[in-house]
Amino acid sequence: MKVKLLFIYAxxxxxxNHGCSQKPSDKNNYHPKTSVEVIFFHTNYRCTTCExxxxxxxxxxxxxxxxxxxxxxxxxxxxRSREIAKSLGVHSQMLLVIGSQNKIEITVDGFLYAHTxxxxxKQVLVEKINSLLP
Numbered sequence: 001m002k003v004k005l006l007f008i009y010a011x012x013x014x015x016x017n018h019g020c021s022q023k024p025s026d027k028n029n030y031h032p033k034t035s036v037e038v039i040f041f042h043t044n045y046r047c048t049t050c051e052x053x054x055x056x057x058x059x060x061x062x063x064x065x066x067x068x069x070x071x072x073x074x075x076x077x078x079x080r081s082r083e084i085a086k087s088l089g090v091h092s093q094m095l096l097v098i099g100s101q102n103k104i105e106i107t108v109d110g111f112l113y114a115h116t117x118x119x120x121x122k123q124v125l126v127e128k129i130n131s132l133l134p
Contacts, residue, residue: 032098036132037070038125040110041085041094044077052115053095060122061129069129097125099132 038057042050054073061071074081076093088096088103095110096103106128113121 032070032100034068034070035100035134036065036068036129037072037098038129039084039088039096039098040071040073041076041081041090041092041096042073043093044075049111049115050093052118053110056114056118056121057095057110057125060125064126065129068133097128097132100134102132104128104132 038061040053040057042054046054058071061069074084076082076085076090085091088098090096093107094105095107096105098104106124109124110121113124
């Protein structure tokens with residue numbers, strides 16, 4: 001139990017040190033191409049948890065939604081990605097669920113669950129996506 005708590009504590013430190021706790025601004029000049037999109041903004045360095053967010057998100061979306069929901073990843077060090085991040089008010093590593101009118105930031109959930117508890121991550125991601133589907 002102590003090892004599990006230490007692991008969660010370590011993940012939270014990484015998340016907050018990478019600026020993942022920063023909320024996206026209300027600025028939204030971005031318009032999704034499907035009714036809901038899940039976007040993961042990352043940096044050049046991707047840890048095991050970042051890779052898990054990418055692979056688990058992609059798998060969940062394909063299994064649950066097919067092509068009704070898109071999953072996109074953007075490297076914040078690439079010019080095109082920075083432009084998209086700016087249009088969403090994103091300044092750091094972040095995981096967003098975006099609908100036509102709303103966006104929900106689930107970065108902390110991704111970092112807490114995608115690698116260590118994929119079923120819990122699936123539950124959170126599906127709940128957020130479903131809340132934005134028409």
